[in-house]
Amino acid sequence: MTAHYGAHEVMELHEVLTDTIDGINQFQLYRPHVKDPQLRSILDKQIQFMTQEYNNMVQAINQRGITQAIPYRGPRRFNPVYGLHNPSPQVPNTSIEEMDDRDVASGMLGCHKASAAFRMMASLECADLELRRMIQQGAVNCAEQAYEVWQYMNQKGWYQVPTMKETTTSTMINTFAPASPGPMRYQYQM
Known part of the structure; x- marks a missing residue:
């Protein structure tokens, strides 16, 4: 393997694989705390996918025959709920017995967000x-898994989407206009 990859690639790959193992292990730790069957289904599906993705990466680098990475397929139809609707205060748990579905979903979301950014940088x-x-x-897959968890949290009212006044939103969006193509001013020489 070392003859086919550069030092940065090997080190980044090591970090990505370690991060994947950590994510799988973290999700396994969450499983006993899940009460909602919908969240349990999401968690189990994601653990299975993460394990498959890990095995595919290991196989690809060991056999030097990198195959197409498998895209994650999450739910496609979703209407997010916008606005703040009496959000409840959040405080840290004082014991592991207090861990609930919201804590699990939030932990899953944070894991996927961090892994998506980390993988893209790698x-x-x-x-x-x-x-x-x-x-x-893999970065796109983490983003898709994060969105699936976010959808679940948004449905439950645990991840609310603040909005601005319509005039503020409109003003901010309308400050941008298309650029005119104009004549080419610079010529690039090769």
Whole structure:
């Protein structure tokens, strides 16, 4: 393996694989605390996918035959609830017995967000195009899993989406306009 990859790639790959193991282990720790069957289904599906993705990465690098990374398929139809609707105060738990579905979902979401950013940064250090794309797809997969958990939390009212006054939103959005193509002013020489 070392003859085919650069030092940065090997180190980043080591970190991505370790992060994946940590995520799987973290989700396994959450499982006994889940009460809601919908959340349990999401958790189990994501653990299974994360394990499969990990095994695919290990197989790809060990056999030097990197295959297409498998995209995560989360729910597609969702109407987010916008606005704040009496959010309850949040405080840390004082014991493990207090851990509930909201805590689990929030932990899952945080794990996926961090892994998505981490994997995208790791992909930028890859010279090998196939390895780069595999890690990039892993970042997209984490983002899709995060969105699935976020949807669940939004439905439950645990992750509310604050909004601004319509005039503020409109003013901010309308400050941007398309750029005119205009004549080419610079010529690039190769």
